[in-house]
Amino acid sequence: MLGPRNERVFDPNASIVLVGCRGAGKRTLGFMGALHLRRRLVTEDHYFEKLTGISRGQFLLQHGKDLFARQDVEVFKRMLDSNRFGCIIECGMSSLSEEAQDALREYCRTNPVIYIHREREQIAALLDATDATALLKADEKHRECSNFEFYNLDDSATHCVGTSTSADCRQTVPSKLLNVREDFTKFLDQITGRGATKAWLESPFSVVAIPPEFRSYSYTLRLRLSYLQELDMALEEFEASADCVEFIIDQWPGDVAEVVSKQVTLLRRKLGLPIIYHVEENPRGQRRRAPEEKNPVDSDLLELGLRLGVEYLSVDLQRDESLIQRALRYKGRSKVIGNYWYMGFGAPPWHDDQHLENYRRAQSLGCDLVRMARFSTGDSPVGYLESFKKRVEQTIPNPRPPLVAYDFSVLGIRTPLQSKILNPVKHRDMDTDHDFLAIINIYSHCFGLEFQQFLLDPLEFYVIGSNVSWSLSPAMQNAAYEFSGMPHTFQAVTCSTLDRLTQICLSDTFGGASLTAPFKLAIMPQLKVKSHHATAIGAVNVVLPLRGKTNAILDHANSRNKAGAAQEFFGDNTDWSSIFTCLRRAISPRNYVQPSKTTGLVIGAGGMARAAIYALIQLGCRNIFIYNRTVERAREVANHFNNWAKGQQGMIAMAKPGADGSQLPTLEICRVIERLADPWPEGYQLPTMVISCVPATSLDGTPPADFVMSEGWLRSPTGGVVVELAYEPLITPLVAQMYAYRDQVNPSWVVVDGLEVVAEMAIEAFELMTGRMAPKRLMKDVCRRTWEQQQRGGGDGASGLVL
Numbered sequence: 001m002l003g004p005r006n007e008r009v010f011d012p013n014a015s016i017v018l019v020g021c022r023g024a025g026k027r028t029l030g031f032m033g034a035l036h037l038r039r040r041l042v043t044e045d046h047y048f049e050k051l052t053g054i055s056r057g058q059f060l061l062q063h064g065k066d067l068f069a070r071q072d073v074e075v076f077k078r079m080l081d082s083n084r085f086g087c088i089i090e091c092g093m094s095s096l097s098e099e100a101q102d103a104l105r106e107y108c109r110t111n112p113v114i115y116i117h118r119e120r121e122q123i124a125a126l127l128d129a130t131d132a133t134a135l136l137k138a139d140e141k142h143r144e145c146s147n148f149e150f151y152n153l154d155d156s157a158t159h160c161v162g163t164s165t166s167a168d169c170r171q172t173v174p175s176k177l178l179n180v181r182e183d184f185t186k187f188l189d190q191i192t193g194r195g196a197t198k199a200w201l202e203s204p205f206s207v208v209a210i211p212p213e214f215r216s217y218s219y220t221l222r223l224r225l226s227y228l229q230e231l232d233m234a235l236e237e238f239e240a241s242a243d244c245v246e247f248i249i250d251q252w253p254g255d256v257a258e259v260v261s262k263q264v265t266l267l268r269r270k271l272g273l274p275i276i277y278h279v280e281e282n283p284r285g286q287r288r289r290a291p292e293e294k295n296p297v298d299s300d301l302l303e304l305g306l307r308l309g310v311e312y313l314s315v316d317l318q319r320d321e322s323l324i325q326r327a328l329r330y331k332g333r334s335k336v337i338g339n340y341w342y343m344g345f346g347a348p349p350w351h352d353d354q355h356l357e358n359y360r361r362a363q364s365l366g367c368d369l370v371r372m373a374r375f376s377t378g379d380s381p382v383g384y385l386e387s388f389k390k391r392v393e394q395t396i397p398n399p400r401p402p403l404v405a406y407d408f409s410v411l412g413i414r415t416p417l418q419s420k421i422l423n424p425v426k427h428r429d430m431d432t433d434h435d436f437l438a439i440i441n442i443y444s445h446c447f448g449l450e451f452q453q454f455l456l457d458p459l460e461f462y463v464i465g466s467n468v469s470w471s472l473s474p475a476m477q478n479a480a481y482e483f484s485g486m487p488h489t490f491q492a493v494t495c496s497t498l499d500r501l502t503q504i505c506l507s508d509t510f511g512g513a514s515l516t517a518p519f520k521l522a523i524m525p526q527l528k529v530k531s532h533h534a535t536a537i538g539a540v541n542v543v544l545p546l547r548g549k550t551n552a553i554l555d556h557a558n559s560r561n562k563a564g565a566a567q568e569f570f571g572d573n574t575d576w577s578s579i580f581t582c583l584r585r586a587i588s589p590r591n592y593v594q595p596s597k598t599t600g601l602v603i604g605a606g607g608m609a610r611a612a613i614y615a616l617i618q619l620g621c622r623n624i625f626i627y628n629r630t631v632e633r634a635r636e637v638a639n640h641f642n643n644w645a646k647g648q649q650g651m652i653a654m655a656k657p658g659a660d661g662s663q664l665p666t667l668e669i670c671r672v673i674e675r676l677a678d679p680w681p682e683g684y685q686l687p688t689m690v691i692s693c694v695p696a697t698s699l700d701g702t703p704p705a706d707f708v709m710s711e712g713w714l715r716s717p718t719g720g721v722v723v724e725l726a727y728e729p730l731i732t733p734l735v736a737q738m739y740a741y742r743d744q745v746n747p748s749w750v751v752v753d754g755l756e757v758v759a760e761m762a763i764e765a766f767e768l769m770t771g772r773m774a775p776k777r778l779m780k781d782v783c784r785r786t787w788e789q790q791q792r793g794g795g796d797g798a799s800g801l802v803l
C-alpha cells in the first residue's frame with residue numbers, strides 16, 4: 001500500500017497569507033513575519049489604494065456599496081494573484097466575502113494561508129460591541145479557507161519594558177510582544193521548512209540542529225490534556241526535562257479546538273521543545289466512544305495539530321483507514337509517527353512476523369517514524385526486542401524510518417530502557433494515574449542510567465584563561481549537570497600557555513571548554529572545524545573534542561558525553577550569539593531592525609566588541625559605529641568587518657540614504673567615532689542598540705573605562721537597548737546613567753546587565769558541549785546567587801586550579 005500524496009508542502013518562498021478577524025493581530029504579526037523572513041509585507045488596504053488611487057472608505061462613499069463590494073473582491077484576487085512569491089499578505093475585511101474565500105481556498109493549494117486567532121474575549125474587547133458577535137461568527141469561516149492556524153497568545157504578563165524602576169524589572173526586561181514574536185517566527189520557520197536547515201547550517205552542534213529521533217538518546221515528556229487542564233504549577237517548571245514533549249489529547253471539551261490551539265501554543269512557548277501531538281483513542285478510565293462518534297472528531301483534531309504546525313503528528317495505524325489517509329495527506333512539513341499499540345494480554349511476541357509487517361506498512365504509508373509498544377506480562381525477555389530491531393535493520397534497507405519500540409507493564413516501561421530514542425518520561429512532580437504507560441521514569445534518572453551502564457562517560461569540562469578564578473561558569477554548569485543527571489564536572493583553570501591548554505584538551509576525559517583571554521584567538525589554528533560565525537569573528541570561545549568514528553558531523557555530535565582519544569576539535573563562538581539573544585529579547589517592536597536605518601553603537605575594540613559587532617550584523621543592522629579610547633584599534637576592527645562584508649558577495653551590502661534621500665549601496669558597515677564629545681554623525685539615526693564591551697574595573701594596571709554615553713547620543717525618541725557586558729560592579733557607570741535617564745527622560749530604554757549576558761553564554765556553552773537542552777532558569781538563578789555570594793565575600797564563588 002502506498003501512502004497518499006502530501007498536499008501541503010509548498011515552495012519555500014511561496015507568499016504567506018494571513019486571514020482572521022479584525023483585532024486578531026494580523027498586521028503586527030505580518031510585520032514581524034516580513035522582517036523575520038525578509039519578505040515584503042502587502043496589506044489589503046494599501047493594495048486597494050495602490051490599485052484604485054483612493055482609500056476603501058473613499059471608494060465606498062464615491063461609488064456606493066455594490067460597486068465597492070465588486071471592486072473589493074477584484075482587488076483581493078489580484079492582490080493574491082500578483083504576489084504569489086516572496087510576500088506576507090495581510091488580508092482585511094474582504095476575506096469575509098464568499099468569493100474571496102473561494103479564492104483563498106484555491107490559493108491554499110499552492111500557498112500557506114494562516115488563520116490568525118486569539119481568545120474571543122480579547123477580540124470582542126477590541127471590537128465595537130455592536131458588531132463583535134457577528135464578526136466573530138463570520139470569523140469561524142476562516143478556518144475553512146485556510147490551511148494553517150496560529151493562536152496569538154497574549155503575553156502581557158511578562159513584560160515591563162523600562163516602565164518601572166523596581167529592582168525586578170531592572171533585571172529582566174523582555175520586550176513587549178517578545179513571546180508572540182518568538183512564537184510566530186518559530187511557527188513560520190516550521191511551516192516553511194527553513195528552521196531545521198537554518199539551525200543545522202548555523203551551528204551543527206546546537207541542540208535544535210539535531211531532531212530528537214537522530215540524537216544518540218532522546219526522551220519524550222508525556223503531558224495529557226486532562227493533566228494540563230488541572231495543572232497547579234507553572235509550565236516553566238517542566239523546562240529541560242526531555243528532548244520533546246508529547247501532548248496527548250485525552251478529553252474532548254465543547255470548545256476543544258480552542259483549548260487545544262491554546263495549549264499547543266503554551267507548550268511551545270514555555271518549554272521550547274518540539275511537540276509530538278497525539279489524539280488518544282481510548283483514554284484510561286474514560287467512557288468508550290463509538291466509532292461514528294470518535295472517528296470524525298479525532299480526524300478533525302489530527303488535522304488541527306497539522307494546521308498548528310506541530311513537529312510530529314502521532315497516528316495510530318490500527319485506527320480507521322480514512323483517518324490515517326487524511327492525516328498523511330495533510331501532513332505538510334510535520335513528521336508522522338505511525339503507532340502500533342498492543343495494550344492488553346496476548347500481544348504477539350516480538351519475533352512474531354506481525355511486527356515486521358506492521359513496520360513495513362507504516363513505512364509504505366509514508367510514516368517518518370514508527371513506534372511500537374507492547375503490553376508485556378514477563379513473557380518477553382529483553383533479547384526478543386533486540387532481535388526484532390536487528391531483524392528490521394537486516395531486512396529493510398535504508399532509508400527506513402527510525403524505530404521506537406518498547407515493552408511496558410502495569411509497573412511502567414521496562415528499565416533499563418529498551419529504546420534509544422523517544423523514551424517516554426514524566427516530570428518528577430507528576431503522578432501517573434491516568435497514563436496507561438504508567439510512566440515511572442524521569443529524564444534525569446534515565447539519562448543518569450546511560451552513564452551508569454557505561455553507554456556514556458563522565459567527563460571533565462573547564463573554563464580556561466589567565467584570569468578565571470572568579471568565573472561564574474563552574475557554579476552554573478555543575479548545577480546544570482546535576483539537574484540533568486550527568487556525572488560531569490566543570491572547573492576553572494587559570495593558565496596562559498597554549499601548551500598547557502592543548503594538554504588539557506588531549507585528555508581522554510576532556511568534554512569541552514569555555515575559553516577566555518588569551519586563548520580566544522590563539523586557539524584558532526589548532527581547530528579542525530570552526531563554525532562559520534567563529535571564522536567571521538576571528539575568535540573562538542568554546543571548544544569541543546570530535547570523537548565521531550566517521551567524518552560525519554552527526555556522528556561527532558552524537559559522540560558528545562563519551563570519552564576517548566580525540567585529535568581534532570571544533571570551535572564555536574557563543575559570545576556573539578548570547579549578545580544577539582539578549583538584544584533580540586530586549587528590543588521593542590518600534591525599534592525592530594531596519595537595515596537601511598537602524599544604527600548600533602559598540603564601545604570597545606577587543607574580542608567582545610568584535611562579537612558585539614557581529615551580533616548587530618546578524619540582526620540585520622548595517623550602520624555600526626565603534627567608539628574606543630584607542631582610535632587606532634577601533635579602526636582595525638572596523639576594517640576587519642568591512643573587509644569581511646566585501647567578501648560576502650553582496651549578502652551584507654547595505655543601503656545608506658544619500659543626500660537626496662535615495663539609497664546608495666555601500667559596503668562600509670562599520671565606522672569609527674573618534675571622540676566622545678563628538679555630535680552624533682550627521683545623516684544617521686541615533687543609536688537604538690548600544691553594547692558596552694569595556695571593563696568597568698581596573699585590569700592589569702590600566703585604568704577602568706568608566707564609560708558613560710554622551711547625552712546627545714541618547715536622544716533616540718523610541719529609546720533602545722543598552723547591553724552592558726561588565727558585571728564588576730553590576731551597576732557600572734553606564735548602567736547607572738541609563739537607569740537615571742530612563743527614569744527621568746525616556747522610559748523606553750531597556751538595560752541588559754552583565755549577569756544576564758554571562759548566564760546566556762554559559763547556557764549556550766552547556767548546550768554545545770553536552771548536546772542537551774540547558775535548564776536555563778536554573779542556570780540564570782545560580783548565576784545571580786553565586787555572584788551575590790562573591791560580593792558578600794562568600795567562599796563558594798572563587799574556585800579553580802592554577803596551572
Ligand SMILES: O=C1C[C@@](O)(C(=O)O)C[C@@H](O)[C@@H]1O
Binds near residue numbers: 471473758
Ligand atoms: O566572557 C565569557 C565568560 C567566561 O569567561 C566565563 O567565565 O564564563 C567564558 C568565556 O568563554 C566567555 O567568553
